[in-house]
Amino acid sequence: METTLENHSIVVTGGGSGIGRAIARRLVNDGATVTICGRRADILEATAAELNSACSGPGRVLAIAVDVTDERAMGEAVARAAEAGNGVTGAVANAGGSGQMRLLHEISAADIASVLNLNVVGTFNLLKFTVPLMIERRGGSFVGISSGAAAQTSRYFGAYTAAKAAVDVLLRNAADEYGGRLVRFNSVRPGFTMSEKMASLVPADDPVRESYVVNTPLPGVGEMTDVANLVRFLLGPEARWITGEAIAVDGGNNMRTGPDISSMIPI
Template sequence: MTQPQLPLADRAALVTGGGSGIGLGCALRFAAEGAHVTVAGRGEDRLKAAVAELEAVAAPGARVGYVVADVTDEDQTRAAVEHAASLGRPLTAVVASAGGNSTMGPITLVDTQKWRDTVDLNVTGTMLVLKHGARHMVRAGGGSFVAISSVASAATHRWFGAYGVAKAGIDHLVRLAADELGASRVRVNSIRPGLVRTEMVETVTAGGPVLDDYLACTPLGRIGEPADIAALAAFLVGPESTWLTGQTISADGGHHLRRGPDYRPVLEPLFGPEALRGAVDG
């Protein structure tokens, strides 16, 4: 790809959760397409390793860097956005990929603090990145914000606790923000990945009955890769999607057409069959 063909040249991008997994996949794609990319996350060693990967693929002249930031901390999130916006190009692309889950198990046994932590990380964290990122994009005359949701926001994943609930919150946040920010030419969309090969789910993707069930629920019959999600994210922040906003797009091999996965083989030995149907003492 020659320099004039680089679709993201002369713009800055911020990717939270950019040290690994889907976030890193998005950052790699953006850097290769000419963007100046800042990755943010909580682990400095992981971010340094990510920057080394980004430098290896970045288009000529594209700058890459990192900021240590916890997206649930507003001051740290603001600082990450400010850094991404200080690279000499307008910040017009933001991907909120930081997320996770601490609440696997029956709803009648859920740890309330872990529930709050999961909602805070996914919903509040995404909101803070949007809050501060959108301010810069409005001043720049427009931009694109992409949140990473999940198939679990639409198809119930039994015993996932707060995760699907939090991702559904992200999807609504995206619609709300798209409605508000359209007047400033800021587009806001979310991607609902299915099972993607990342560190967070490596115990599933390594194989076994849960993976078999995921594949049975997926018409295209394979695990997703971070590059699959990155391709859609690059489209959403690029010049060919400028009339697209307020959308939640499934990138899951068709998983949303069927049902959530069955985690019973993993969770029943831990909690017992009675607990999985909600029967607990006390």
């Protein structure tokens, strides 16, 4: 069994920064051709240049600026990725966001729709255009980046909990539909993960971080590489018998409760 991702072509949305960039780095270092997508061309191109410069193996990174909620544009982006990588063998739906963190009755319907559109429709658009290409390659793997909020109540997160739960169910249903065509679908539920954005929002002495740490069996908080390593496993041949799963990478926090963000909310 092959143990690298050489000859694999993988699309990663939200790949310019944070967890998406960590995933792209992990994949390209293991030999994959990786297409990173997102809205900011400057960030994507800088990330691609950085990763290509640091990679000494056969892997390479292509950057494509695209809005994942735009169905036609996503179709064009995936077609470009397939041309660059001789098809598509994997996809990572990482683009997402939580929108406003407020009491539900204080959030507009437009804000709710925006969160659902980014997380759920964005995931669907990537699935829609990559799955036929994986079938052409006689199999593949699709990984959605969900959240612990999909399974735990997370006060003040608005539609984010519903959106991530929908991502999990969408991919579980896809796993059932496409199993016979050798395409696997799984989602990953990160807990508190120390990305650049999280570090600025929740510094080390913040009560939100402390509320998470005390409710997590393993000490500390997650690193982006923890998520990237799990995604790499699910995309590779080592995970050939795993599909329809939502896997937490959160130090065991899912056994207790998520962070208390009350201090961040103007109630």
